[in-house]
Amino acid sequence: MIADVVPTTTWYLLLSAVLFGIGAMGVLVRRNPLVIFMCIELMLNAVNLSFVALAVRFGDISGQTAVFFVLVVAAAEVVVGLGILVSILRSRPGATADDLAELKG
Amino acid sequence: MELLVFVLASAMVIAGAGGVILSRNPVHAALGLVLTLFGVAVHFVALEAHFLAAVQVIVYAGAIVVLFLFVIMLLGVDRAENIEVEPLKVQRPLAIVIGVGTIGIVAAAVLRVRSTLAQGEPLQSDGDSNIRQLAADLFSDRVFAFELTSVLLIVAVAGTVVMTRRQRASREDDRS
Numbered sequence: 001m002i003a004d005v006v007p008t009t010t011w012y013l014l015l016s017a018v019l020f021g022i023g024a025m026g027v028l029v030r031r032n033p034l035v036i037f038m039c040i041e042l043m044l045n046a047v048n049l050s051f052v053a054l055a056v057r058f059g060d061i062s063g064q065t066a067v068f069f070v071l072v073v074a075a076a077e078v079v080v081g082l083g084i085l086v087s088i089l090r091s092r093p094g095a096t097a098d099d100l101a102e103l104k105g
Numbered sequence: 106m107e108l109l110v111f112v113l114a115s116a117m118v119i120a121g122a123g124g125v126i127l128s129r130n131p132v133h134a135a136l137g138l139v140l141t142l143f144g145v146a147v148h149f150v151a152l153e154a155h156f157l158a159a160v161q162v163i164v165y166a167g168a169i170v171v172l173f174l175f176v177i178m179l180l181g182v183d184r185a186e187n188i189e190v191e192p193l194k195v196q197r198p199l200a201i202v203i204g205v206g207t208i209g210i211v212a213a214a215v216l217r218v219r220s221t222l223a224q225g226e227p228l229q230s231d232g233d234s235n236i237r238q239l240a241a242d243l244f245s246d247r248v249f250a251f252e253l254t255s256v257l258l259i260v261a262v263a264g265t266v267v268m269t270r271r272q273r274a275s276r277e278d279d280r281s
Contacts (some may be wrong), residue, residue, distance in 0.1 A: 059225025
């Protein structure tokens with residue numbers, strides 16, 4: 001029966017690939033720097049999902065420890081990135097990624 | 106039952122991700138991000154990574170998305186982005202090609218190793234054994250990296266404070 005089908009590691013890895021691709025597309029298409037940051041979060045989450053799926057498959061807890069470190073780095077990255085964004089948008093309101101070709105504030 | 110959970114959580118993840126990249130308003134994109142993060146947390150619960158599911162909800166949905174919304178409100182950039190205007194004509198088709206290509210390559214690799222993927226001993230998942238295993242790994246083998254994350258967080262916070270306060274300090278210097 002279809003109800004007895006149990007999702008395998010492959011399903012999780014495929015979902016993670018789709019999520020990563022959507023995030024990559026968003027980074028390339030969107031011009032609002034805030035939304036680009038959100039798309040980077042999507043890509044990090046896709047990698048986290050595949051880490052956990054493979055940790056369960058291999059029976060190795062190290063994969064879940066790696067996700068913990070990815071979370072810490074993602075938090076630090078968002079803090080620094082949004083700080084840069086706040087100081088840029090304060091001097092140039094409404095700047096898009098195309099306007100930020102030079103880093104000079 | 107597992108199938109139903111997987112399908113529903115995957116639908117949440119994909120719908121949220123689509124909302125992030127398609128919505129014109131940054132606030133709606135942030136709400137789509139919340140939907141995706143909750144879907145990933147449901148997947149973590151289904152994979153019996155209970156600690157990471159809790160951390161996912163607390164840190165990502167609780168802290169990071171609130172930070173995003175806070176910056177959106179602070180800067181007033183919640184105006185809708187005009188998606189019709191396109192400075193670079195080739196950008197959007199090229200992005201779709203690259204995104205679909207990435208999905209295709211990774212999916213092909215996953216499907217190729219499907220039958221040869223090693224199968225280890227299942228992790229213990231009764232009671233609090235997940236968090237015990239995680240703690241034993243984190244505080245024995247990875248304790249140096251764990252200490253380095255505290256340095257990383259301090260540097261990130263201090264750097265952000267310095268970066269965002271500089272303007273006001275220079276203005277006061279001009280006045281005095």
